[in-house]
Amino acid sequence: MENELFAFIERYMPLTEEEKAMLRGMPLFKHFKKGEVFLQEGDVSDKQFFVLKGCVRCFYWVGAEEKTTDFYTELQSVVPRQASPAGKVGYNLACVEDSILLVGTADMEQELFASFPRFEKLCRLLTEQLLSQSHTALDTFKTTSAEQRYRHLLTTRPGLVQRVPLLQLASYLGVRPESLSRIRRRIAKEGSVATAKPV
Amino acid sequence: MENELFAFIERYMPLTEEEKAMLRGMPLFKHFKKGEVFLQEGDVSDKQFFVLKGCVRCFYWVGAEEKTTDFYTELQSVVPRQASPAGKVGYNLACVEDSILLVGTADMEQELFASFPRFEKLCRLLTEQLLSQSHTALDTFKTTSAEQRYRHLLTTRPGLVQRVPLLQLASYLGVRPESLSRIRRRIAKEGSVATAKPV
Numbered sequence: 001m002e003n004e005l006f007a008f009i010e011r012y013m014p015l016t017e018e019e020k021a022m023l024r025g026m027p028l029f030k031h032f033k034k035g036e037v038f039l040q041e042g043d044v045s046d047k048q049f050f051v052l053k054g055c056v057r058c059f060y061w062v063g064a065e066e067k068t069t070d071f072y073t074e075l076q077s078v079v080p081r082q083a084s085p086a087g088k089v090g091y092n093l094a095c096v097e098d099s100i101l102l103v104g105t106a107d108m109e110q111e112l113f114a115s116f117p118r119f120e121k122l123c124r125l126l127t128e129q130l131l132s133q134s135h136t137a138l139d140t141f142k143t144t145s146a147e148q149r150y151r152h153l154l155t156t157r158p159g160l161v162q163r164v165p166l167l168q169l170a171s172y173l174g175v176r177p178e179s180l181s182r183i184r185r186r187i188a189k190e191g192s193v194a195t196a197k198p199v
Numbered sequence: 200m201e202n203e204l205f206a207f208i209e210r211y212m213p214l215t216e217e218e219k220a221m222l223r224g225m226p227l228f229k230h231f232k233k234g235e236v237f238l239q240e241g242d243v244s245d246k247q248f249f250v251l252k253g254c255v256r257c258f259y260w261v262g263a264e265e266k267t268t269d270f271y272t273e274l275q276s277v278v279p280r281q282a283s284p285a286g287k288v289g290y291n292l293a294c295v296e297d298s299i300l301l302v303g304t305a306d307m308e309q310e311l312f313a314s315f316p317r318f319e320k321l322c323r324l325l326t327e328q329l330l331s332q333s334h335t336a337l338d339t340f341k342t343t344s345a346e347q348r349y350r351h352l353l354t355t356r357p358g359l360v361q362r363v364p365l366l367q368l369a370s371y372l373g374v375r376p377e378s379l380s381r382i383r384r385r386i387a388k389e390g391s392v393a394t395a396k397p398v
Contacts, residue, residue, distance in 0.1 A: 060342050069338040082335040091338065124323040131330045136281040138337040139268040139290065142373055143259050174341055 001029050001052045030103045032095045039093040046106045049078040054099025059092050068171040146175035147183045200228050200251045229302045231294045238292040245305045248277040253298025258291050267370040345374035346382045
């Protein structure tokens with residue numbers, strides 16, 4: 001998994017051998033099983049997660065119902081949400097598949113920044129990128145219909161639709177499962193019409 | 200406006216006289232009129248905005264309809280959204296009131312970081328804070344009803360409700376204006392019942 005991590009970082013800045021050695025020496029990688037809930041509402045945690053392999057889902061309990069708000073797959077950071085003043089998180093994180101995550105803490109981050117200050121610049125740039133993505137996602141959710149969101153997902157993250165259960169996907173898109181099934185049938189029909197056209 | 204800016208920064212780190220002098224020397228503050236649209240869909244811009252006084256609205260054109268997605272008031276950063284690959288923004292920013300904004304560019308930021316590297320740490324911390332707020336807002340929008348969102352707004356940003364037109368507020372909350380009026384009447388009634396109780 002180190003090579004995947006190094007390749008990701010090197011999209012932004014080349015790493016020296018010394019930096020690679022430091023990263024190799026940190027206990028960064030953790031394996032999780034499919035279905036495992038590794039962060040729960042009420043936990044006090046300063047951990048940060050980055051997906052190297054697999055799929056992580058963020059969800060909330062609303063009454064007896066789970067509401068899925070996000071999926072994170074390969075080379076995505078699990079964006080931390082605001083905690084309560086007592087430091088408790090209000091959400092849950094679970095693995096949709098067997099997953100390998102990079103798990104960092106505030107202490108590890110400080111250690112890294114102290115030894116290699118340019119990691120702080122990298123973190124700022126990555127955080128700025130995540131912020132603009134996150135806010136764009138919020139705006140998109142507010143200004144589009146569920147069908148538009150699903151079509152957008154098919155374009156931007158086509159693999160995701162195959163990897164997660166319909167119920168969770170519907171919740172994530174803000175639509176009832178039966179409506180999502182209808183949307184899917186409509187799109188499949190368009191596809192078969194489109195395929196048929198040239199014949 | 201300098202004092203407001205300095206006080207805001209000093210929530211996070213005390214400023215030296217040298218740093219204050221550098222900030223004073225930069226052409227940071229700009230005045231905008233109520234109704235002025237100062238960033239439009241299709242503009243290429245690397246500008247960043249921070250509200251010192253007034254109220255800024257982010258909105259999109261969806262067909263012939265304006266959809267408001269955000270309001271920014273005193274001491275809030277206008278979060279930049281993702282631009283197109285050609286650098287064009289897909290949203291509009293307008294002033295709901297006469298406003299004074301801090302307007303920064305990437306070049307100004309670089310100049311500041313080069314002279315005072317610890318501003319980079321401050322920017323990282325502020326961006327991390329904005330990111331967790333932004334993602335919490337997205338989750339909240341996905342997991343709550345419009346009435347819950349309005350009640351949350353009354354608790355967290357009570358002044359805002361008085362400052363922005365109903366039509367824009369309804370759009371921001373993802374609800375039709377007539378539904379928002381109904382929600383308001385219901386809450387007002389509860390309030391008068393609550394007030395009446397002790398009598």
